[in-house]
Amino acid sequence: MAETARTLSVTPPAEPAAPAWTPDQSAELYRVESWGDSFFYINEQGHAAVRPFGDERLGIDIVRLTEELERRRIGFPVLVRFQDVLQARVRMLNEAFITAIDEAGYGNRYNGVYPIKVNQLHEVVEEVIDAGRKYGMGLECGSKAELIACLPHLTDDGMLLVCNGVKDRTMLSLILSAQRLKLNVVPVMEKYAEFEALLSLAEAQGVVPVLGVRVRLATRGSGRWGESTGSRSKFGLSVPELMRLVRELERRGYQDSLALLHFHIGSQIADIQVLKRAIKEITQIYASLKQRGLGIRYIDCGGGLGVSYGAGHARADSGVNYGLQEYANAVVYAMKEVCDDQEVPTPIIVTESGRALTAHHSVLLVPVLEGSRRNTAEPVELPAEPHQSVESLAKILRNVRDPEQEPEELIEAYHDIEEVRIEARTLFSLGYLALDQLAAVEDLYWSIARDLYERLRAAELDPTPAEVLELEEKLTDRYLCNFSVFQSILDHWAIDQSFPILPIDRLDERPDRRAVIVDLTCDSDGKVSHYISALPDKTALPVHATDGDTPYYLGFFLMGAYQDIMGDTHNLFGRVAEVHVYADAEEPDNFWIERVIPGAAIHEMLAQVQYFPNDLNRRMSEIVKRKIDAGVIRPSVGMDILGAYTACFNDTTYCDVGGPGLSAHRERPA
Numbered sequence: 001m002a003e004t005a006r007t008l009s010v011t012p013p014a015e016p017a018a019p020a021w022t023p024d025q026s027a028e029l030y031r032v033e034s035w036g037d038s039f040f041y042i043n044e045q046g047h048a049a050v051r052p053f054g055d056e057r058l059g060i061d062i063v064r065l066t067e068e069l070e071r072r073r074i075g076f077p078v079l080v081r082f083q084d085v086l087q088a089r090v091r092m093l094n095e096a097f098i099t100a101i102d103e104a105g106y107g108n109r110y111n112g113v114y115p116i117k118v119n120q121l122h123e124v125v126e127e128v129i130d131a132g133r134k135y136g137m138g139l140e141c142g143s144k145a146e147l148i149a150c151l152p153h154l155t156d157d158g159m160l161l162v163c164n165g166v167k168d169r170t171m172l173s174l175i176l177s178a179q180r181l182k183l184n185v186v187p188v189m190e191k192y193a194e195f196e197a198l199l200s201l202a203e204a205q206g207v208v209p210v211l212g213v214r215v216r217l218a219t220r221g222s223g224r225w226g227e228s229t230g231s232r233s234k235f236g237l238s239v240p241e242l243m244r245l246v247r248e249l250e251r252r253g254y255q256d257s258l259a260l261l262h263f264h265i266g267s268q269i270a271d272i273q274v275l276k277r278a279i280k281e282i283t284q285i286y287a288s289l290k291q292r293g294l295g296i297r298y299i300d301c302g303g304g305l306g307v308s309y310g311a312g313h314a315r316a317d318s319g320v321n322y323g324l325q326e327y328a329n330a331v332v333y334a335m336k337e338v339c340d341d342q343e344v345p346t347p348i349i350v351t352e353s354g355r356a357l358t359a360h361h362s363v364l365l366v367p368v369l370e371g372s373r374r375n376t377a378e379p380v381e382l383p384a385e386p387h388q389s390v391e392s393l394a395k396i397l398r399n400v401r402d403p404e405q406e407p408e409e410l411i412e413a414y415h416d417i418e419e420v421r422i423e424a425r426t427l428f429s430l431g432y433l434a435l436d437q438l439a440a441v442e443d444l445y446w447s448i449a450r451d452l453y454e455r456l457r458a459a460e461l462d463p464t465p466a467e468v469l470e471l472e473e474k475l476t477d478r479y480l481c482n483f484s485v486f487q488s489i490l491d492h493w494a495i496d497q498s499f500p501i502l503p504i505d506r507l508d509e510r511p512d513r514r515a516v517i518v519d520l521t522c523d524s525d526g527k528v529s530h531y532i533s534a535l536p537d538k539t540a541l542p543v544h545a546t547d548g549d550t551p552y553y554l555g556f557f558l559m560g561a562y563q564d565i566m567g568d569t570h571n572l573f574g575r576v577a578e579v580h581v582y583a584d585a586e587e588p589d590n591f592w593i594e595r596v597i598p599g600a601a602i603h604e605m606l607a608q609v610q611y612f613p614n615d616l617n618r619r620m621s622e623i624v625k626r627k628i629d630a631g632v633i634r635p636s637v638g639m640d641i642l643g644a645y646t647a648c649f650n651d652t653t654y655c656d657v658g659g660p661g662l663s664a665h666r667e668r669p670a
């Protein structure tokens, strides 16, 4: 074939018409049902969507919401809180216990408390209190600062506040004061010394304290947080210490002071059997003490009610083997069984479920800044006098595009291009190959690799040859995203937790690329290293090709528990912007935005590490002045530069794209 324009010879062929792809196939691919519960789904337009009430009543299209955020020029990434989801979770948890209690004929009630450490944001806490009011929900705090935040929210009579964590005298004293106000605040003794301190402070105030005890159970926890219980755990009183405490209360005639027994076997309880064993153990202790005449009213089963982050991943932590109702049944029936056996009245059941209440309600929307593609389909530019390596690759490319080629021949071609590439690199390092020739070799290599992969994948060989897996790995794209792993999904980095991630749009199109998501930080750990999907290989996310102009957003789901609150400021990336969304069927797109909280400004992040605008400005203007004096720049230019520098203090820490600048390119049928 004689060709004049050398670049044409290797221009990729027209893309074959993509096979039809449906939103249901995307739902299957991203395993939406395994983590979406009744909330998240993919709608008919191929958009990620949420049912904020957890039922069929109403859906919100997350793409429509994103467009609204773009219109309002809210800088991305944005954390969206679906306040109705939070309410729905509170309702579901309480209803599950009410159902279990009814069915079991359990003679007492359920009193959930919300552990604010899971998400202390004021609006989250208020929303939980609001939704929980009719169920008598309370709060749990684990530190002095959390106690200070919680106390003023005990507006309803009898609303329970459980105080866990290590308590100093100030904290104990404040708790006693709250008890004098007849607020239902129960400090849980984590150590015997804490109990002694409480007694002496109570004596000084002339009051009889109310207290609970965290018991160190013999039942070992399971999973990552398993060390929260067991006889060697960091927290709680051993049985001998508990008895010593009981005898001390009896000696003082304070039998009614002991109001609550507590245990906590860790977050994300993976195995419901472990929970049942722990409940039976603590209920036996409760029954013995009850028979002895102590006034205990509550058994507090701690947190740990698990959330499914998507089955199908190898790690046990991402899945739990029970649902909400099964959890409630397990607690209620196990307690009832022991109490019936021991003929003691059943206690009020307390749980401190945090993750299960908050995880679902927030979604992080992250723009892809660049789909840096290893395997671009750009035409390859060939040098005027192609080196032999270039010629042989160009020949292979033509062969590979011959539809008659058998899979075996394609695999052979792969071996060939590997060889040519290694040879070319050697020649280059010895000085025998010019840089432009090497560039052509690389370009051709990737073009061929991409074609080979497409052809071999389409051949659906079984078992999949190692060469195909190798190609897949090599051709994985890196999608640079406008966020920080350390700020927004700290647990992914710290404890390797998986979160469901998927494109929010184009889910009616086959996501035919695989990408690793990398963040803005200069840290090689700043990436997502495993994903929830139905693919056997979890190290890359199925995504669509992006053209760099049309915004392409990824949704990070189940972000509401812990991630919001533990964010770390690596590279000074700060809190992301946040919007609070309510569902409303009267609104055109079924939602309205109640509140927008801008992301942290650069000056706020700098202040955390002791840099302040005044000082920085002074230093910067000295440099500029010196340059003006030295005649390097004109004064007006110097002032412009200084002004631009100063203006940056109020910017957010993330890249200012993905907003209206890009939305102009967005084409969407009206």
Ligand SMILES: *Cc1c(COP(=O)(O)O)cnc(C)c1O
Residues within 6 Å of the ligand: 115, 117, 118, 142, 164, 264, 266, 267, 268, 302, 303, 304, 305, 352, 353, 354, 355, 356, 561
């Ligand atoms: C962390 C913690 C919780 C919350 O646990 P979840 O797994 O989020 O439900 C509850 N109680 C105590 C004592 C905790 O330390």
